[in-house]
Amino acid sequence: QVQLVESGGGxxxxxxxxxxxxxxxxxxxxxxxxxxxxxxxxxxLEWVAVIPSDGSSNYYADSVKGRFTVSRDNSKNTLxxxxxxxxxxxxxxxxxxxxxxxxxLRLDIWGQGTMVTVSS
Amino acid sequence: QSVLTQPxxxxxxxxxxxxxxxxxxxxxxxxxxxxxxQQLPGTAPKLLIYDNTKRPSGxxxxxxxxxxxTSVTLAITGxxxxxxxxxxxxxxxxxxSADVFGTGTKVTVL
Numbered sequence: 001q002v003q004l005v006e007s008g009g010g011x012x013x014x015x016x017x018x019x020x021x022x023x024x025x026x027x028x029x030x031x032x033x034x035x036x037x038x039x040x041x042x043x044x045l046e047w048v049a050v051i052p053s054d055g056s057s058n059y060y061a062d063s064v065k066g067r068f069t070v071s072r073d074n075s076k077n078t079l080x081x082x083x084x085x086x087x088x089x090x091x092x093x094x095x096x097x098x099x100x101x102x103x104x105l106r107l108d109i110w111g112q113g114t115m116v117t118v119s120s
Numbered sequence: 121q122s123v124l125t126q127p128x129x130x131x132x133x134x135x136x137x138x139x140x141x142x143x144x145x146x147x148x149x150x151x152x153x154x155x156x157x158q159q160l161p162g163t164a165p166k167l168l169i170y171d172n173t174k175r176p177s178g179x180x181x182x183x184x185x186x187x188x189x190t191s192v193t194l195a196i197t198g199x200x201x202x203x204x205x206x207x208x209x210x211x212x213x214x215x216x217s218a219d220v221f222g223t224g225t226k227v228t229v230l
């Protein structure tokens with residue numbers, strides 16, 4: 001079945017790095033744009049980044065621009081989020097999500113999320 | 121703070137109708153399609169509505185969307201206890217060159 005499974009979350013100190021992965025199955029991964037969305041404890045959804053199917057023209061939220069990098073390996077059906085210079089306010093559940101089609105935040109498949117805790 | 125504003129909470133009795141507004145501007149809602157998401161407690165969000173009014177397969181027709189100018193509305197008719205959740209609008213913002221979610225609305229079934 002169509003599935004997204006995130007991994008790589010954990011507890012990390014401020015200023016350190018972490019890489020999240022999202023393994024896709026059940027659909028043609030290389031044909032779809034992919035997003036990262038996060039949710040801090042008790043807070044609303046915050047869009048983080050998008051990468052189109054071919055890996056070009058990535059976009060980022062201002063809050064992570066210059067610190068986070070989204071990438072993908074279509075040969076491995078895997079999406080990544082490299083997070084550098086982590087801050088306390090980056091603590092959140094991170095979801096990966098598949099686009100139904102580009103634009104207008106049409107995200108039809110979501111993973112279960114992976115928790116990232118930034119703490120000293 | 122999000123550029124898309126929603127009421128923090130709405131409550132109604134079972135069987136009633138609720139409407140959730142999402143207000144934006146010409147750089148987002150006014151010139152782009154909008155999606156709506158339902159997030160049940162402790163779960164990942166689920167796509168309810170896309171392109172302002174379309175429902176993905178499996179979404180009951182109790183959920184409907186509409187758009188007027190720089191605002192969109194999600195309507196839920198025949199409210200059920202299972203509809204207790206947080207609801208978010210979302211779209212692309214051309215001024216930010218970023219996707220954005222609304223502030224979110226918690227729906228409580230009395």
